[in-house]
Amino acid sequence: MAVLGPNRYGKAETRVVRVTRHGDAHRIKDLTVSTSLSGDMTEVHLSGDNSAVLPTDTQKNTVFAFAKKHGVGAIEDFALLLARHFADSQPAIHHARVAVEEHAWERNGAFGHSFVRSGREVRTCVAHYDGTRSWVVSGLRDLVVLNTTNSEFWGFAKDEYTTLPETRDRVLATAVDAAWRHADASQGASQDWDKAYENARGALLAAFADTYSLSLQQTLYAMGTRVLAECPGVCEVRLSLPNKHHFLVDLAPFGLDNDGEVFFAADRPYGLIEGTVLREDAPAAGPAWE
Amino acid sequence: MAVLGPNRYGKAETRVVRVTRHGDAHRIKDLTVSTSLSGDMTEVHLSGDNSAVLPTDTQKNTVFAFAKKHGVGAIEDFALLLARHFADSQPAIHHARVAVEEHAWERNGAFGHSFVRSGREVRTCVAHYDGTRSWVVSGLRDLVVLNTTNSEFWGFAKDEYTTLPETRDRVLATAVDAAWRHADASQGASQDWDKAYENARGALLAAFADTYSLSLQQTLYAMGTRVLAECPGVCEVRLSLPNKHHFLVDLAPFGLDNDGEVFFAADRPYGLIEGTVLREDAPAAGPAWE
Amino acid sequence: MAVLGPNRYGKAETRVVRVTRHGDAHRIKDLTVSTSLSGDMTEVHLSGDNSAVLPTDTQKNTVFAFAKKHGVGAIEDFALLLARHFADSQPAIHHARVAVEEHAWERNGAFGHSFVRSGREVRTCVAHYDGTRSWVVSGLRDLVVLNTTNSEFWGFAKDEYTTLPETRDRVLATAVDAAWRHADASQGASQDWDKAYENARGALLAAFADTYSLSLQQTLYAMGTRVLAECPGVCEVRLSLPNKHHFLVDLAPFGLDNDGEVFFAADRPYGLIEGTVLREDAPAAGPAWE
Amino acid sequence: MAVLGPNRYGKAETRVVRVTRHGDAHRIKDLTVSTSLSGDMTEVHLSGDNSAVLPTDTQKNTVFAFAKKHGVGAIEDFALLLARHFADSQPAIHHARVAVEEHAWERNGAFGHSFVRSGREVRTCVAHYDGTRSWVVSGLRDLVVLNTTNSEFWGFAKDEYTTLPETRDRVLATAVDAAWRHADASQGASQDWDKAYENARGALLAAFADTYSLSLQQTLYAMGTRVLAECPGVCEVRLSLPNKHHFLVDLAPFGLDNDGEVFFAADRPYGLIEGTVLREDAPAAGPAWE
Structure with missing residues (x-):
C-alpha cells in the first residue's frame, strides 16, 4: 500500500531588491529567496484539504514584508528570520528551510545612487529551523x-x-x-x-x-x-x-x-x-x- | 583536526550517439552519460598520489568503447553495465554511480537514415553498484x-x-x-x-x-x-x-x-x-x- | 555633432496563453509576443518628453486584451492585427514590428482539458506595418x-x-x-x-x-x-x-x-x-x- | 526561378585561452572567436563542389596557430589579423568577418600564475575585411x-x-x-x-x-x-x-x-x-x- 514519504513545499526564487537610503549614499541588497515548509501535510496530499497549507504566495509576500520591516543584513540572518517566522507562527508547520542567494553590486563611480552588477561569485546560504534548533550552511x-x-x-x-x-x-x-x-x-x-x-x-x-x-x-x-x-x-x-x-x-x-x-x-x-x-x-x- | 568525508569523482556529461544500421533502417540512441567512482581515495586527497585514480578521461573512453562493444539498449542496462565494469575491474574502486539521460529522436518521414529530435521529456536513470548489490532509479x-x-x-x-x-x-x-x-x-x-x-x-x-x-x-x-x-x-x-x-x-x-x-x-x-x-x-x- | 539614428522601443517577451473552450474540448495557444514601435521619437531621446511614447506596459496590456477580443488563430494574423493597431491608432507611431513565437502543445490522452508540451520546434513570425504596407516573415x-x-x-x-x-x-x-x-x-x-x-x-x-x-x-x-x-x-x-x-x-x-x-x-x-x-x-x- | 542570395560560412565560438609567461608573472587572454567567410560560393551551394571552401576546421586551427605565432593583444587587432589572413590568402574568399568576445580575469591575490574570472561585462568586437578595406566595431x-x-x-x-x-x-x-x-x-x-x-x-x-x-x-x-x-x-x-x-x-x-x-x-x-x-x-x- 502507498504511503506518503518526506515532502515539502514553498515558493522558489523570489527576486527581491532592498534599497536603503542614507542621505545620498544608497545601499542595495539583491537576493533570490526560496522558502520550503513542511509539517502536518498528510491531508493536503490525500484529500486536498488545504487547511494546513500557508500559500506559497503568502511566503513570497512575507519575504517582501520582512525586507521592509527588518531590512536585509547578512543573508544568513535574513534566512533565519524567515525560517523562524514560518515555523513559529503556523501551527501546522514544523520545519522551515530558507535558501538565499545574493548577487553582488559595486558602486558606479562616486555616485551614491548608481551601481554596477559585479560579476563575482554568487553568495549562498541555507537555513533550517524546526521550532527549536537552527542549522546554517553558507556558501x-x-x-x-x-x-x-x-x-x-x-x-x-x-x-x-x-x-x-x-x-x-x-x-x-x-x-x-x-x-x-x-x-x-x-x-x-x-x-x-x-x-x-x-x-x-x-x-x-x-x-x-x-x-x-x-x-x-x-x-x-x-x-x-x-x-x-x-x-x-x-x-x-x-x-x-x-x-x-x-x-x-x-x-x-x-x-x-x-x-x-x-x-x-x-x-x-x-x-x-x-x-x-x-x-x-x-x-x-x-x-x-x- | 580535519578529516576526509564522503567523496567521489568522475566524468560528467559525456555526449555519445550510437548508430545501428539494419540495412537501410538505421537506429540512433543519443545519451548524456555521467560516471562517479569512489573507494580508496584517501591518499589522492592527502598527498596527491593518484595510484588509485582511474582517470576521468578513461571513464569517458569506456563509455564510447562500451557503446560499440555492447550496443545501447535500455539506458538502465547500459548504466548498470558501466557501473559493474568500474567497480569490478578496479581494485581501489568500491562503488560506482552512473547517470544516463536519453534524448528522444523520431524518424524524419519514411527515410531510414534521417531523424528529427523529438521534444518530449528527457528520460533519466541512475544506477549504483558496490561490488555486490545494484540499485536503479529511473525517471x-x-x-x-x-x-x-x-x-x-x-x-x-x-x-x-x-x-x-x-x-x-x-x-x-x-x-x-x-x-x-x-x-x-x-x-x-x-x-x-x-x-x-x-x-x-x-x-x-x-x-x-x-x-x-x-x-x-x-x-x-x-x-x-x-x-x-x-x-x-x-x-x-x-x-x-x-x-x-x-x-x-x-x-x-x-x-x-x-x-x-x-x-x-x-x-x-x-x-x-x-x-x-x-x-x-x-x-x-x-x-x-x- | 551627434544625431539620433534609427531607433525603436517596445515590450519584449510577453508570455500569453489563450484558452478556448468548446464544451469539454479545450484549445490552447501559447505565445511569446514582442512589440517594437517607432515614429516621432526625437523629443523623447533629446529631452525626455514622453508625449509620443505609448508605454511598453500598454503594449503588453494590448496583447492580453487582443487575445481576449479577437482570439488567437495563426500567429501571423495576430501579429498583423497588433501591428496595425499600434501604427493606426497612435499618431506618433509610424511603424510597428510584432514578433510572435508559438510553443506547441499536444493533447494529453483523450482528455479535452489536459495538454502536454510538445518538444517540436518553435514556430515564429515577424510582421511589420508602416500605416500602409505590411510585411510578413514566417519561420x-x-x-x-x-x-x-x-x-x-x-x-x-x-x-x-x-x-x-x-x-x-x-x-x-x-x-x-x-x-x-x-x-x-x-x-x-x-x-x-x-x-x-x-x-x-x-x-x-x-x-x-x-x-x-x-x-x-x-x-x-x-x-x-x-x-x-x-x-x-x-x-x-x-x-x-x-x-x-x-x-x-x-x-x-x-x-x-x-x-x-x-x-x-x-x-x-x-x-x-x-x-x-x-x-x-x-x-x-x-x-x-x- | 530560385537564385542564391547573400551567404557566409565559418566556425563559431572557438574557445581559445592564450597564456604568456614573463617569469613568474603570467598573463591570460580568454577569447571566444567566430569566423565567417564569403566569396565564390555558388558552386558549393548548387553542386556541392567544395573546391572554394576552406574548411571551418581549418579556420579553427588558424585561430589557435595565430594565437601562438602572433600572441593576443587587443581583440580588435587579433580579429583584423585573422580577417586579413583569410581574405588575402584564399583566392575564393573575398570577405572575412571575425567576431571576438573577451572574458575578463583578475589576478588571484599576489600569485603570478593564479586568476579569478572577473564577472565584469564581456568585451566584444567584429572586424570585416574585403581584401582592401577594413571595418571595426567594438562593444x-x-x-x-x-x-x-x-x-x-x-x-x-x-x-x-x-x-x-x-x-x-x-x-x-x-x-x-x-x-x-x-x-x-x-x-x-x-x-x-x-x-x-x-x-x-x-x-x-x-x-x-x-x-x-x-x-x-x-x-x-x-x-x-x-x-x-x-x-x-x-x-x-x-x-x-x-x-x-x-x-x-x-x-x-x-x-x-x-x-x-x-x-x-x-x-x-x-x-x-x-x-x-x-x-x-x-x-x-x-x-x-x-
Whole structure:
C-alpha cells in the first residue's frame, strides 16, 4: 500500500531588491529567496484539504514584508528570520528551510545612487529551523579560478581504456561550488556572517593558488582544510569542483611548438570532483544539507 | 583536526550517439552519460598520489568503447553495465554511480537514415553498484503538462501576509521531474526497462489529467500512487513539481471579462512542491538516491 | 555633432496563453509576443518628453486584451492585427514590428482539458506595418535533424592549417533556424498561414532527408529551393544552420573498429552555414528582415 | 526561378585561452572567436563542389596557430589579423568577418600564475575585411547597471489600454549591450584599442549615472553621445537596453509603506529600447554591422 514519504513545499526564487537610503549614499541588497515548509501535510496530499497549507504566495509576500520591516543584513540572518517566522507562527508547520542567494553590486563611480552588477561569485546560504534548533550552511557558487602552472597529473591507474598521457604541467581551472556548515548556528544571530564569508572565500582562493597540485582532489582537500583553519565556527565543508579542461592544442602540424601557451577551453564532458572535509568532532549534520 | 568525508569523482556529461544500421533502417540512441567512482581515495586527497585514480578521461573512453562493444539498449542496462565494469575491474574502486539521460529522436518521414529530435521529456536513470548489490532509479524531467480546468485552490491557512484570493477554477501547469526506485534492481538485467518506463510515464500523464485537483500536493500524491499501481517493480516515487503559475489577466480596466481565457505565464517566483510516495514495505533505499 | 539614428522601443517577451473552450474540448495557444514601435521619437531621446511614447506596459496590456477580443488563430494574423493597431491608432507611431513565437502543445490522452508540451520546434513570425504596407516573415527555430549517412565532405580547399581528413560518409546534424518572406503580405489576412507553415516545415524536413549531401551548403540550398517550390507565396528563404559536429570516436586504441557507429556530439566550436535563397523576381524586402 | 542570395560560412565560438609567461608573472587572454567567410560560393551551394571552401576546421586551427605565432593583444587587432589572413590568402574568399568576445580575469591575490574570472561585462568586437578595406566595431554586453533614484516616467501617451501610473521616482536598471563603430579602421592597426575600450566603457557608465532620466530613451541617447564625446575615433554607437523592471511591491495590505525600499525584480516581459547615435559626418557603415 502507498504511503506518503518526506515532502515539502514553498515558493522558489523570489527576486527581491532592498534599497536603503542614507542621505545620498544608497545601499542595495539583491537576493533570490526560496522558502520550503513542511509539517502536518498528510491531508493536503490525500484529500486536498488545504487547511494546513500557508500559500506559497503568502511566503513570497512575507519575504517582501520582512525586507521592509527588518531590512536585509547578512543573508544568513535574513534566512533565519524567515525560517523562524514560518515555523513559529503556523501551527501546522514544523520545519522551515530558507535558501538565499545574493548577487553582488559595486558602486558606479562616486555616485551614491548608481551601481554596477559585479560579476563575482554568487553568495549562498541555507537555513533550517524546526521550532527549536537552527542549522546554517553558507556558501558560494560560480567562483571561476585558473592556475596557469603548478599542476601535474601522473601516476594514475591505467586499464585497457586508458589513453591519457601523463603530464607534469597543466592548466588547472574550476568553477568552485562550495558550502560550509556552521557548528554553532543554534546559538542565535550574534555571528558576523559577513566576516565569516570573506574569511572562507579568502581561504578557498588562497588554497587554490598556493597548493602545488598533483590532482584536483588534492586541491579540493587543501581548500576544505583551509576553510576549517580560517573559520573557527565552521565544522564541515563540501566542495564540488568541475575540472574545466583546458587542452593544450597540438600545433605541431603547423610547425609550431606549444609549451603551455595555447589552450582549447572545452565545454563537455568535464571531470567532476566532489568531496567533504570536516572536523573530527563535528556535530551531527541533522537536516543541514537537505 | 580535519578529516576526509564522503567523496567521489568522475566524468560528467559525456555526449555519445550510437548508430545501428539494419540495412537501410538505421537506429540512433543519443545519451548524456555521467560516471562517479569512489573507494580508496584517501591518499589522492592527502598527498596527491593518484595510484588509485582511474582517470576521468578513461571513464569517458569506456563509455564510447562500451557503446560499440555492447550496443545501447535500455539506458538502465547500459548504466548498470558501466557501473559493474568500474567497480569490478578496479581494485581501489568500491562503488560506482552512473547517470544516463536519453534524448528522444523520431524518424524524419519514411527515410531510414534521417531523424528529427523529438521534444518530449528527457528520460533519466541512475544506477549504483558496490561490488555486490545494484540499485536503479529511473525517471524523467521536463515533461511539461497543463490542465485548463478541474483545479481549485481554497480553504488554505491565512495569516497577516495572505492576500491570495481563493479560486474554484484555475489553470494547473507543471514541469514534471520524477524518479522511481526499482525494488529489484539487484536481480540482474532481465527487466524490460523500456516497458516499465512507458508504464510510469503513462501513469504520470493519466494521473495528472484525471485527478480533479484541490492542490498540487494532491495531484503529486495521485501521480506517485498511480506509478506504484502501474509498475509492480517500483517501490518508491519522488516528484518535484514546480507550480508554473498561469495568472488570469485582469481585463476589467478594458471593459472585458476574462472567464478563464487569457493568462500570463509567469517565470519567477514559482511554487515548488516536492514529495515522496512509497510502498509500506519498500526496502531500504541505500545509496539509490545519492 | 551627434544625431539620433534609427531607433525603436517596445515590450519584449510577453508570455500569453489563450484558452478556448468548446464544451469539454479545450484549445490552447501559447505565445511569446514582442512589440517594437517607432515614429516621432526625437523629443523623447533629446529631452525626455514622453508625449509620443505609448508605454511598453500598454503594449503588453494590448496583447492580453487582443487575445481576449479577437482570439488567437495563426500567429501571423495576430501579429498583423497588433501591428496595425499600434501604427493606426497612435499618431506618433509610424511603424510597428510584432514578433510572435508559438510553443506547441499536444493533447494529453483523450482528455479535452489536459495538454502536454510538445518538444517540436518553435514556430515564429515577424510582421511589420508602416500605416500602409505590411510585411510578413514566417519561420521556425530549434528543429533539430540528423542524417546517419548520405553525407560526404571532401575536395575542399587546403592550406598550411588544414588537418581535416576527407570523408565519404559522415553524420550530418543541424538545428534548423529558418525564416521565409511572404511576397503578398500586404494583400490582407486572407492567407492560410497554418497551411503555409506546414508546407514549409515539410519541405525543409524532406529536403534535409533526401538530399545526398556533399556539403552543408548544398543541403541549405536544397532546403531553401524546396520551400520556394512548395510555397507559392514565399519569395525568399533565409537559413542559419549550425553544423552540429558528431565526431567519429577513435576506438582503435581499444582494438575496436568504428564504422560509423559511435560518435561524440560536440558542443563548441561548431560550423555555422548561413544563406539566402530567393526568387529571381522577389520584390524588395523593405523592412521585412529588420 | 530560385537564385542564391547573400551567404557566409565559418566556425563559431572557438574557445581559445592564450597564456604568456614573463617569469613568474603570467598573463591570460580568454577569447571566444567566430569566423565567417564569403566569396565564390555558388558552386558549393548548387553542386556541392567544395573546391572554394576552406574548411571551418581549418579556420579553427588558424585561430589557435595565430594565437601562438602572433600572441593576443587587443581583440580588435587579433580579429583584423585573422580577417586579413583569410581574405588575402584564399583566392575564393573575398570577405572575412571575425567576431571576438573577451572574458575578463583578475589576478588571484599576489600569485603570478593564479586568476579569478572577473564577472565584469564581456568585451566584444567584429572586424570585416574585403581584401582592401577594413571595418571595426567594438562593444560590450552584460554590463548590468542600476540607479536607485533620479529616474521618472510620466507625461506619456495614453490610450484605452493604458493602466500604468505615472511616477516621479523609480529604479532604473538595464543590461547594457553596446557597440561602437570606428571611423578609421582602414588605417591600420596603430590604434590603442584597449584605451578606446576603457574610454567608451567609462563614458557609458558615467552617462548612465549622471543623467537625470525622464525616460530610458533619454538615457540611451545620453550614453551614445557621451561615447562620441569621449572617443574621437568613434563615429556611431548602437545601444540595446532592456528595461529590467524593478516593481515597487505593494506593502499596504500589511500596514507597511514602501517609499522606494522594496522591489520585485521581474524577468519577463521587459521593455526593450534600441537606438543609434552617430556623428552627422559619419562615413557610410558598409558591412560593419553585418
